[in-house]
Amino acid sequence: MTMREITYREAIREAMSIEMRKDTSVFLMGEDVGVFGGVWGVSEGMLGEFGAERVRDTPITEAAIIGAGLGAAMVGMRPIVEIMFGDFLMCAGDQIVNQVAKARFMSGGKANVPLVIRVTTGAPGSAAAQHSQSPESWFMNVPGIKIVCPATPADAKGLLLTALRGQDPVMFYEHKMLYGESGAVPEEDFTVPFGQAAVVREGSDVTVIAVGIMVKKALEAAEALAKEGISLEVIDPRTLVPLDRETLIRSVAKTGRVVIAHEAHERGGPGAEIAAVLASDAVEYLDGPVLRVAARNVPLPYSPVLENYVLPDAADIIKAVRSFWAQKGA
C-alpha cells in the first residue's frame, strides 16, 4: 500500500468520499456539514464534489437527524450523520437507545440499519461541562450499537470504511484534539476490522489499555518510562463494542500488570467494563490491582487550571505505572 501523511480529519473525509463515490446510497447530513464544511472542518470541500443533496445541512435538530437517518437506512440508504458535540447526543437519546439500537432485534432481524453516527468526543480546552464530555460508555450498555474509537488517522479511515460497509448502527467517536494529528495512512481503499485491538507498542512490564486520545498519551508515557527501564505494552481496543477480549487478556498474561486509560469519567467508563473482563477472565495473570486513569468524576470545568486537574494525561499514566513498584516496596 502507498502510505502518506495525512491528518485524522482528512482521513475521515477520505473514507466518506471513497464510499460516496462508490455508492450513491451513502450521504452525509448534520448541522453545518455543507457550506461550513463541518464546525470541525471534516467535510470541507465535500459539498463541491457531492452537492447539497448528499452533503446535507440540517436544522439544529438532533433527534430528527438521527431518527431520519434511521428511517432512510430502513428503506435502503446508508446515511452518515454528524453530531458536532457528543454532549448533544442526549437530545436524540430516545432515537438512539429505543429506536436505532433496537430496530433489528425487535423486528425479528428484518430491519437493516446501516447508519453511521459520527460524533465528536473529548475536551477541546475550556469548552466546559456541556461541550467536553467523552460519552463512549453511555451507549455500551445498549445492545444494538457498535462503538468505535479511532486513535490514529489510519484507523480513522479503515474503521470508518468498515462502518460504512456494515449493516449495523455504529457510533463513531472522533476525538476533537486528534483532528489535526498527522499519521501515515494508506492511499488505497482499506478497512480495519471491528473487534481487533491493536498492539500499538510491544512491551513486557505493564499493559496500558488506552482508548482514543489516551493512546497518544500512553505512548508518551511509554517513551518516558523506557528511559527508566520500565517497558509498557500499549494496546488500543479500537472498538469498545465489539471488544477484543482476547488481545487484552493475552497482553495481561504477558505483563501481569494493567492500567486502563480513557478520557471519559472513571465511574462507569469504558474501563469499568474492561476491568470486569480482566477480573473474570485474566485474574490468574494479574500481579497487582487493575488501575484506571480517567477523568475525575466531576463535570468538566471551564478554567484551564481546573480542567487540567480533572483530565487524565501522560503523567497520570506514569504515576499509575510507578505505583505497582511503590506498592511492592511499601
Add this chain to the structure above:
Amino acid sequence: MTQGKEFLLEIYRRMVLVREFELRAIEERRRGLIPGFIHSCVGQEASAVGACLALRKEDVITSTHRGHGHLLAKGGEPKYMMAELAAKAPGYCKGRGGSLHISDFDLGILGANGIVGGGFPAAAGAALAFQMRKEERVALCFFGDGAINEGTFHEAANLAGVWKLPVIFLLENNLYGEGTPQDQASPLEDLAIRASSYAFPGVSVDGNDPLAVYEATQEAVARARKGGGATLVECKTYRFRGHYEGDPQVYRKPGEMAEWMKKDPIPTFREKLLKDKTASENEVKAVEDGIRQVLDEAVAFATQAPVPQVEEALAGVYADTHNGLVF
C-alpha cells in the same frame, strides 16, 4: 365522490377485520394465549383503514402503540400478527417484539412503536430517501393527540416543511393522551392548525368516516407524490376501550362514551352500505363471516405455533457479529 361497490365493501371488510382482530386479541389475552400489553384501537378503525387505502404497497407507514389497525389496514397478515402477540416463533418478529413492535418491511410497515412520538423522525427519514431517489413513494406517520406534544413531532414536521418531504402526518385524535383529556394537554381544539407552523396544509376530518379520511389522505398523498410536500391530516375519533386492556378509565367524561358509540364507524358504515343499496344484507354478512373465519384460523395458528428456541434470544441484535464477539 362516488366509489365503486368493491371499494366500499373493501373498506367495510378491513374495518371489520380490525375490530374483530382486536376483540379476539383481547379475548385471547384473557384466556392466557397473549402475555403482553394490548392497546386496542376499537372505535378507531375508520382512520386506519381510510388512510391506508390511499396508499400503495410500496409506500411506508410508521405506527404506534395502538397500531394493530394500521398494520392490518396496510396488509399485515392476521395470523403472523396473532402469533407475535402470542409470543410464538413464527410471529412477525419471531416473538421478540410483541404488540408494540410489529413490523413487516415487505409491506412497508416500518414498525409499531412503544415510545409515544418515537416514529416521527423515521417517517421523515424514509420520505427523505424517497425524495433523494426520485421515487414516487410516500411515508405515512400515524400518531395520536398525545404524541403531537412530543418534541419529535416538531423536529420531524419542521424537516418535512423545510425539505418538502413526501410525508403524511396522520393524526388520530381520540381525545385522550393515555388518561389525560386533549383539552388539558393542548390549548387547541383543532390540532391540524399546527401544520401552519411548518408551512404545509393541515386538515381536520371526521375520523369515524372512512371515506372522509380516505379522501383527505388521498389528496395529501397525491400532493406528496408530485413534490408538493407534507400534510397533516387530523382524524377526530374516539377509542372505545381503555388506553390499555385493564385501564379502569376513571378519566372519561360523563355521557361522552354513549355519544361516541352512536358514531361507531362500523355499524354506521354498514347501515350506509345497506341504505345506499351498495350491498345486500347477505353480502355484508358474507364479509363478516369471512373475517370470523380468518380470525379463527389466526388464533388456531397462534395457538399451535411453537415458542421460540431460547437461543433465539441471543441472535439478531446485529447483522455482523464479528465472530461471536457480539450477538
